[in-house]
Amino acid sequence: MIHSLPAETVLDAREQAERTTRVLFVLILIIYAVFFNLIFAVVLACLGKHFYFFVVKKFWLFNTIATAVAFFTGVVHFLLARKRSLNEILNQLGAISSDKSDEYHKVFINIVHEAEAATGIRPILPVVIPSAGCNAFSVEDGFHSSAIGVTEGTLARLDRSELTAVVSHEAAHLVSGDSRLATTVSNILGIFDRLRSLFTKSKLWQVLSRTKASVFLILARPFLWFLATLGRFITNFIYMAISRKREFLADANAVDMCKDPLSFAEALYKISQRYRGSFDVPKGFASLFILTPQISRLDEERGFFANLFSTHPPVADRLKKLMTWAKTDVITIKRDLKNVSTVGIEKNLIETKEESPKFFAHIKEKWEGPFTPLQILALDTIKPSTFVCSVNDDKIVRAGDDELLLQLFIKRMSSVVSQNRCPRCNVPLVEMPYEGTFTLHCNFCAGDLLKYGVLEKVIARKDKGFSAGEIENVKTWRKLQRVNIPVIDNFPNIRCPICNTQMAMVFHSMLTGVIIDRCLNKNCRAVWCAGGELEKIQILVEEAEKAAAVK
Amino acid sequence: MMWFFLIVLASVVLYVVSIYNKLIRYRVESENSWSQIDVQLKRRHDLIPNLVETVKGYMQFEKDTLTKVMDARAKATGSGDMQSRMKAEGEISGLLGRLMAIWENYPDLKANKNAMQLQEELTTTENRIGYTRGHYNDVIANYNALIEQFPSNHVSRMFGPFQKKVFFEIPEVEKEVPKVKF
Numbered sequence: 001m002i003h004s005l006p007a008e009t010v011l012d013a014r015e016q017a018e019r020t021t022r023v024l025f026v027l028i029l030i031i032y033a034v035f036f037n038l039i040f041a042v043v044l045a046c047l048g049k050h051f052y053f054f055v056v057k058k059f060w061l062f063n064t065i066a067t068a069v070a071f072f073t074g075v076v077h078f079l080l081a082r083k084r085s086l087n088e089i090l091n092q093l094g095a096i097s098s099d100k101s102d103e104y105h106k107v108f109i110n111i112v113h114e115a116e117a118a119t120g121i122r123p124i125l126p127v128v129i130p131s132a133g134c135n136a137f138s139v140e141d142g143f144h145s146s147a148i149g150v151t152e153g154t155l156a157r158l159d160r161s162e163l164t165a166v167v168s169h170e171a172a173h174l175v176s177g178d179s180r181l182a183t184t185v186s187n188i189l190g191i192f193d194r195l196r197s198l199f200t201k202s203k204l205w206q207v208l209s210r211t212k213a214s215v216f217l218i219l220a221r222p223f224l225w226f227l228a229t230l231g232r233f234i235t236n237f238i239y240m241a242i243s244r245k246r247e248f249l250a251d252a253n254a255v256d257m258c259k260d261p262l263s264f265a266e267a268l269y270k271i272s273q274r275y276r277g278s279f280d281v282p283k284g285f286a287s288l289f290i291l292t293p294q295i296s297r298l299d300e301e302r303g304f305f306a307n308l309f310s311t312h313p314p315v316a317d318r319l320k321k322l323m324t325w326a327k328t329d330v331i332t333i334k335r336d337l338k339n340v341s342t343v344g345i346e347k348n349l350i351e352t353k354e355e356s357p358k359f360f361a362h363i364k365e366k367w368e369g370p371f372t373p374l375q376i377l378a379l380d381t382i383k384p385s386t387f388v389c390s391v392n393d394d395k396i397v398r399a400g401d402d403e404l405l406l407q408l409f410i411k412r413m414s415s416v417v418s419q420n421r422c423p424r425c426n427v428p429l430v431e432m433p434y435e436g437t438f439t440l441h442c443n444f445c446a447g448d449l450l451k452y453g454v455l456e457k458v459i460a461r462k463d464k465g466f467s468a469g470e471i472e473n474v475k476t477w478r479k480l481q482r483v484n485i486p487v488i489d490n491f492p493n494i495r496c497p498i499c500n501t502q503m504a505m506v507f508h509s510m511l512t513g514v515i516i517d518r519c520l521n522k523n524c525r526a527v528w529c530a531g532g533e534l535e536k537i538q539i540l541v542e543e544a545e546k547a548a549a550v551k
Numbered sequence: 552m553m554w555f556f557l558i559v560l561a562s563v564v565l566y567v568v569s570i571y572n573k574l575i576r577y578r579v580e581s582e583n584s585w586s587q588i589d590v591q592l593k594r595r596h597d598l599i600p601n602l603v604e605t606v607k608g609y610m611q612f613e614k615d616t617l618t619k620v621m622d623a624r625a626k627a628t629g630s631g632d633m634q635s636r637m638k639a640e641g642e643i644s645g646l647l648g649r650l651m652a653i654w655e656n657y658p659d660l661k662a663n664k665n666a667m668q669l670q671e672e673l674t675t676t677e678n679r680i681g682y683t684r685g686h687y688n689d690v691i692a693n694y695n696a697l698i699e700q701f702p703s704n705h706v707s708r709m710f711g712p713f714q715k716k717v718f719f720e721i722p723e724v725e726k727e728v729p730k731v732k733f
Contacts, residue, residue, distance in 0.1 A: 110675035117587065118682035120580075160674075257682075 018249060024242045025181070028235055032188050035231030036070035037063060039195065039224055046216035078187045086125070086141040093137070095127040095149045096453060103436040104155040104461065111164050112148050115171040118257050124148055124174070128155070130453030132460045132541075134271040137289045138170035140179035148174070152453070156460035158267050165254060165264035166271075169290055172253030178246050179288060185239045192232035199225040243311040251318055261326035265319055269333055272315040286311050357404065362387040362396075373408055374443040378427045384409050422447060423494035423503070423517075423528060435461040439534070440497070446531030449497055455508075455527050458534065459541050466539050474539040481513045493517075499524045508533075512540040570697075570706040574713050577694035581716055584687035588719065591679045592627070592640055598676060599624045599643070602669050606650075609660045613653065620646045637719065644680075647673060684719045691716045 358370035384400025422442035429440035501521040517528040627639035
């Protein structure tokens with residue numbers, strides 16, 4: 001979809017943002033040099049009258065030396081700071097690699113590869129934060145390794161063109177070198193922080209107070225601390241201004257890349273209406289998210305104080321520019337978003353559970369069952385040579401001779417049946433596609449084992465529909481949980497089928513009140529949902545979201 | 552005075568070297584960009600037989616289009632020079648675009664998981680071709696401008712050959728809008 005551009009074009013917006021950013025960055029460097037010179041001058045002057053005269057009479061020589069020291073300190077600090085690798089940053093954000101077997105992730109991976117083609121930056125690692133919130137970010141370390149990340153909530157709520165626009169925005173940050181800029185500026189702020197802590201460390205000043213030569217230095221200590229604080233404050237203020245300009249620049253670059261301002265406006269609108277996710281953001285990296293993760297009232301305010309503390313411009317201002325380029329308005333966007341479809345997946349209403357044929361099986365000299373075909377798939381004691389008898393007729397055949405069962409045995413051979421066993425029934429779990437991903441399902445107790453991150457995916461995605469009866473049942477169950485003492489499952493604590501670590505019974509959340517089992521191993525963090533618990537969580541979260549949307 | 556001339560001479564030499572290096576960088580980047588387009592085009596060639604095999608059972612009335620897609624693919628893989636190859640690739644893009652547009656008329660196809668995955672793969676391949684083409688044209692634009700602008704045009708003539716490159720242009724066939732019949 002291409003629209004003709006009005007007076008303020010994407011190229012104009014880009015050039016203006018670039019110019020302003022360059023000016024502001026030079027200003028930061030000047031501020032840093034000036035304050036470093038001032039602090040250095042005060043320290044030297046306090047050390048003795050010879051140094052005082054050196055500063056006053058040989059001002060330009062002093063200035064050159066001080067600026068060189070400032071530059072050298074900055075470079076050393078920067079080289080040490082840039083050692084933090086991409087993996088360390090991603091670990092801190094809780095981001096994990098995308099899963100190619102997940103249908104939503106596959107589309108996201110493809111879109112990131114498209115961004116590689118558009119920007120020439122190769123490779124860009126696609127990562128996902130397993131959070132139901134909506135946000136996106138890009139990051140680059142000191143060794144030119146890049147990553148673009150989104151949350152599960154973003155993947156579930158945006159369609160392909162909207163996700164492309166969001167990824168284009170993040171790719172634009174990488175092209176503009178914003179991550180490196182953020183590292184450089186946070187490096188300068190770090191130097192001011194170190195100076196401040198130097199001027200407040202009481203032990204150092206106790207030692208200095210014993211020497212006669214530094215009486216003036218001790219007296220000047222509050223002033224030095226003030227200079228360092230003021231320098232930090234002004235640098236931070238200018239960086240906030242740069243950060244906001246960079247967001248406009250990234251928006252303009254994104255529109256230039258994807259040629260679809262309407263989809264970007266819709267994506268930004270959707271993300272701004274949603275919970276943005278609460279995850280640990282490393283210092284200086286909040287500006288690299290498409291919207292501030294730590295939302296505050298000041299984000300949407302304008303004026304001096306709002307500008308002082310906000311890394312992102314108000315969403316309303318960004319949307320206004322995008323809607324001008326797309327020649328649309330908020331009312332049209334709201335109306336169009338009612339017909340939203342998610343990334344590449346058709347919404348399927350829950351299939352009515354047909355009665356699958358059941359079989360008795362001759363195991364260890366006796367007839368057992370009846371079992372459904374899926375249960376037979378899980379029972380490794382039943383083989384193609386086992387005699388079976390359908391419930392519907394008295395014909396006894398070998399399992400391998402039944403067409404339906406033969407297909408299941410072939411499925412078993414292709415490793416749909418996992419190595420992990422149900423912690424309650426001790427039968428092999430079966431890999432089942434669910435909401436665009438996979439769960440490990442027990443066909444006997446209907447429990448589900450979810451690997452780390454899968455529960456958040458399932459909650460965020462709404463491919464599966466639930467009938468009115470099911471929703472009503474779950475709501476009734478929830479009401480009873482509040483009124484009566486909850487029925488406690490007396491099954492002993494189970495062990496994780498993946499890593500055999502003890503699992504703990506925890507509430508999923510106060511909203512749902514569903515008790516699930518979580519693996520205590522930090523490297524595993526798998527979740528076990530007993531039969532029906534996963535559907536309860538989904539229904540309760542969806543109903544809560546619907547209720548919030550109505551308000 | 553001597554020092555002044557030496558400084559001026561050194562500056563001129565450095566400037567000429569920087570222009571030459573820039574020309575080399577742009578030339579290498581344009582070759583790299585073209586190879587990236589090539590990678591995506593080959594990816595599309597590999598997907599086409601799979602696509603035709605999957606959809607031919609469903610799209611009974613599009614046999615003509617499917618045959619044309621296979622023929623265009625054979626032409627593209629067999630072409631020698633860039634012009635005829637671009638023309639063949641343009642034909643493929645046009646025909647695939649037409650197929651994607653009429654995909655909605657076949658609900659059975661949309662229920663086929665393999666077909667939907669193929670559609671996603673083709674969509675992403677077409678997008679990647681578009682982006683790499685855009686990137687290639689941007690690089691070519693910068694390269695051609697540098698060859699023609701003053702004073703870099705003198706440097707390019709002195710240390711050539713730096714030939715202007717052709718943009719990856721869309722042939723007329725692809726520009727035809729697919730007709731969607733209901």
